[in-house]
Amino acid sequence: MTLFDSQAQATGTIIPAAGDGNSFKLLSTQAFPAILLDGTLTTQTLLAEDNQGLLSLSEYAKFCRDMSLKKTTRLIADLQSGFGSPLNTYYAAQELERSGADILLLNDQKYPAHSTKDPATTTPADLIGKLRAAIDGLDNPNTEVWLKLEGITSYGIDGLLKRIHYASNAGADAIVLAHCQPEQLNSILAQQPELPILATYQSSQPAIAGLAGWLDDGYLAMQAQSARESALKTLTKEVFEYAKK
Amino acid sequence: MLKNDRIRQQFQKMVLSGHIVRMMVAPDALAAKIAQSCGAQAVFSAGYATSASALAMPDRGISDFGMAIERCREIINAVDIPVFADADTGYGDLANVKRTVESYEAIGAAGIFIEDQVWPKRCGHMDGKKVEPTEVLEAKIRAAKAARQHDDFLIMSRTDARAVYGLDDAIERSKRYKAAGADLIFIEAPQSSAELETIHEAFPNTPMMANMIEDGKTPLTKTEDLERLGFNIVVHPNAMTYTQTYAEEQLVKTLQRDGTTKAYKSQMITFPKFNEFVGLDEVNARDATYAPEKMAQYLTD
Numbered sequence: 001m002t003l004f005d006s007q008a009q010a011t012g013t014i015i016p017a018a019g020d021g022n023s024f025k026l027l028s029t030q031a032f033p034a035i036l037l038d039g040t041l042t043t044q045t046l047l048a049e050d051n052q053g054l055l056s057l058s059e060y061a062k063f064c065r066d067m068s069l070k071k072t073t074r075l076i077a078d079l080q081s082g083f084g085s086p087l088n089t090y091y092a093a094q095e096l097e098r099s100g101a102d103i104l105l106l107n108d109q110k111y112p113a114h115s116t117k118d119p120a121t122t123t124p125a126d127l128i129g130k131l132r133a134a135i136d137g138l139d140n141p142n143t144e145v146w147l148k149l150e151g152i153t154s155y156g157i158d159g160l161l162k163r164i165h166y167a168s169n170a171g172a173d174a175i176v177l178a179h180c181q182p183e184q185l186n187s188i189l190a191q192q193p194e195l196p197i198l199a200t201y202q203s204s205q206p207a208i209a210g211l212a213g214w215l216d217d218g219y220l221a222m223q224a225q226s227a228r229e230s231a232l233k234t235l236t237k238e239v240f241e242y243a244k245k
Numbered sequence: 246m247l248k249n250d251r252i253r254q255q256f257q258k259m260v261l262s263g264h265i266v267r268m269m270v271a272p273d274a275l276a277a278k279i280a281q282s283c284g285a286q287a288v289f290s291a292g293y294a295t296s297a298s299a300l301a302m303p304d305r306g307i308s309d310f311g312m313a314i315e316r317c318r319e320i321i322n323a324v325d326i327p328v329f330a331d332a333d334t335g336y337g338d339l340a341n342v343k344r345t346v347e348s349y350e351a352i353g354a355a356g357i358f359i360e361d362q363v364w365p366k367r368c369g370h371m372d373g374k375k376v377e378p379t380e381v382l383e384a385k386i387r388a389a390k391a392a393r394q395h396d397d398f399l400i401m402s403r404t405d406a407r408a409v410y411g412l413d414d415a416i417e418r419s420k421r422y423k424a425a426g427a428d429l430i431f432i433e434a435p436q437s438s439a440e441l442e443t444i445h446e447a448f449p450n451t452p453m454m455a456n457m458i459e460d461g462k463t464p465l466t467k468t469e470d471l472e473r474l475g476f477n478i479v480v481h482p483n484a485m486t487y488t489q490t491y492a493e494e495q496l497v498k499t500l501q502r503d504g505t506t507k508a509y510k511s512q513m514i515t516f517p518k519f520n521e522f523v524g525l526d527e528v529n530a531r532d533a534t535y536a537p538e539k540m541a542q543y544l545t546d
Contacts, residue, residue: 062315069347086535087528098322100351128543129535136534139248170543 002144002173003033003074003103004196004212013213014201015076016220020045021067023220028072033213034103037067039078040115041221053112057083057092061099068100076146076215077101079134080113081122086129093137093145105176105215106134107148108163117179121151124163128170135171144173146198148215152180157187168194176215182206248325249353253397256327256355259286260399260429260452265472270482272298272489273316274323275523280485281324282522287355288324290317291331293368294486306365310336310345318352327355329399329478333366335359339388346392346400356399358431358454359385361406361418369405369433370461376406379418386425401454402427407434408462416447423451429478430454434462441466445475454478459487 015034018024019041027035039052042063047054064077077096082089088111093104108127109119122130127147134145147167152160164175174196177185185199189210199205201214246254259266268287271277272294280288293304295316300308313333321328330349335342342359349357360366361382363375382402389400402422406415415432423430431454432444441455441463455476457465471479492512499509506513514522533539 065348065351069344069351085532087532090531090535098353123537124544125537125540128540129537132540132543133531133535165546166544169545170540 001142004174012207012211015213015215017041017216017218019221023224024067025070027220028070032073034074034076035071036076036105036215037064037078038217039080039113041218050115052080052115057095061095064096064099064101071100074102075100076103076105079104079106081107081109081111082130082134084111086126086133089130090133090137093134097138097140097143101143103144103146104134105146105148106130107150109150118153119150121154124166127163128166131167131170131172146174146176147172148176148178150178152184157184160188161191161193164193164195174198174212176200182208185211252327252353253355253395256287256329257397257399259327260477265468265476266478267468268329268478268480269485270294270480271320272486274319276485277320277324277328281326285326287327287329288320289329289331289480289482290320291482292333293482297486304368306367314348314352317349317354321353330354330357332357332359334362334364335385335389339384342385342388343392346389350394350398356401358401358403359389360403369456370458374405374408376404376409379421383421383425386422386427390426399428400426401429401431403431403433405433407432412440412443416444419448428452436462438464438466441474449475452477454480457481458483
């Protein structure tokens with residue numbers, strides 16, 4: 001049973017993201033249907049960098065295994081753009097599944113993936129090759145593969161609808177749309193795509209009819225960073241005042 | 246059935262079959278694949294070999310949980326036969342034991358043993374070992390049993406007390422470890438065939454393991470003789486490491502002497518045979534499966 005079979009009545013579900021142990025543990029105390037172990041957030045934690053393409057599969061998979069021991073709900077692993085070619089995607093999917101992933105999130109960027117709003121995307125044939133490779137690499141028939149489409153600015157709504165259709169042909173379980181405006185989401189959903197559609201989460205988004213859920217990519221981390229910056233101001237102020245004494 | 250479930254069931258069935266299970270310790274994934282290709286029913290991932298291959302150091306408690314589990318995981322992923330693991334002392338207190346059990350079970354090990362040495366431990370056949378009071382491993386066995394997700398993830402107790410307090414104490418400790426829940430018993434480094442027999446007589450109905458180390462404290466005994474003595478598992482922990490070391494030493498000496506490896510080539514596998522062994526053809530075929538032209542079947546309206 002896929003996540004959306006089990007959530008048949010629930011639309012507009014928010015699936016949160018984590019990239020560090022504390023956030024993952026905190027989110028695990030709540031009844032979310034899944035938690036995304038986001039590649040960019042994990043890169044920030046492990047490498048102090050913002051570019052997910054710097055994080056290798058083995059580094060990410062190790063962290064995934066550690067978090068999977070703490071999971072209380074489905075774990076979505078960030079397969080990025082497959083960490084290389086379709087061949088790499090096959091072995092990456094295998095590695096992330098045995099590292100505890102219940103759902104793999106494959107994006108359609110060119111390898112290496114970047115954490116940017118307008119990334120370079122790969123061809124439909126390469127993308128579908130990676131999707132098929134990811135599916136073939138899995139051991140558990142219940143493990144899902146979701147496709148994250150990030151190129152609306154380059155291939156437009158028509159191109160995006162084609163990719164959704166190809167993904168459906170090739171066996172994807174759901175689609176995540178990134179960098180889409182509400183009116184674009186409404187246009188896409190009006191075409192009644194064959195697969196459950198999620199969109200990347202932005203706070204204060206209007207309700208979108210037909211959207212299966214929102215996939216967060218760092219709300220908690222962003223709030224935590226604001227709190228850390230505020231605490232840092234207090235700390236530096238106190239250091240300054242202590243020095244004056 | 247998923248691989249991890251299948252492997253655990255397979256190993257438990259083998260151990261309880263009445264026939265001894267012979268395992269080589271594989272220092273790395275390649276060695277494990279060699280063992281499997283030669284018909285091994287199962288392989289072992291253990292500290293002496295991991296210390297040697299990862300650190301080029303002796304088994305003296307320097308290699309840690311992180312190294313041990315990563316090496317074991319590589320081995321598990323390279324083969325399709327059960328892999329049993331040496332979890333040393335559980336790497337700390339009861340909280341560490343819990344993490345150790347959860348982690349080894351999650352990576353697909355068939356089971357682990359935990360021992361009663363004081364950390365940093367030593368190879369069981371080295372001098373100077375110290376053991377904890379019996380209560381320490383009793384509590385660890387109970388914690389391990391509580392932490393495992395599946396009853397067929399086997400927990401073996403290992404005592405090193407033979408070298409410290411004698412065989413009677415080692416047997417007494419093992420009885421307490423069994424009572425605490427150990428599925429399998431391992432008394433390390435008995436010093437004669439008579440001691441192997443005494444161990445079996447003390448545990449007539451408990452699956453047991455024997456350890457055959459070249460130049461170790463226990464006489465090298467044939468597998469069929471150990472089976473007759475009632476042992477369910479025999480492990481050969483160092484043979485692959487020693488063979489690898491010897492062969493590589495000879496190779497490097499040859500190269501230093503001759504300036505070429507030619508004279509040693511007859512001792513090597515060939516380039517095509519090695520590529521075949523590690524599955525180059527399968528990987529190439531997999532690569533070709535996802536070629537863009539093959540994806541046309543999915544790119545239809």
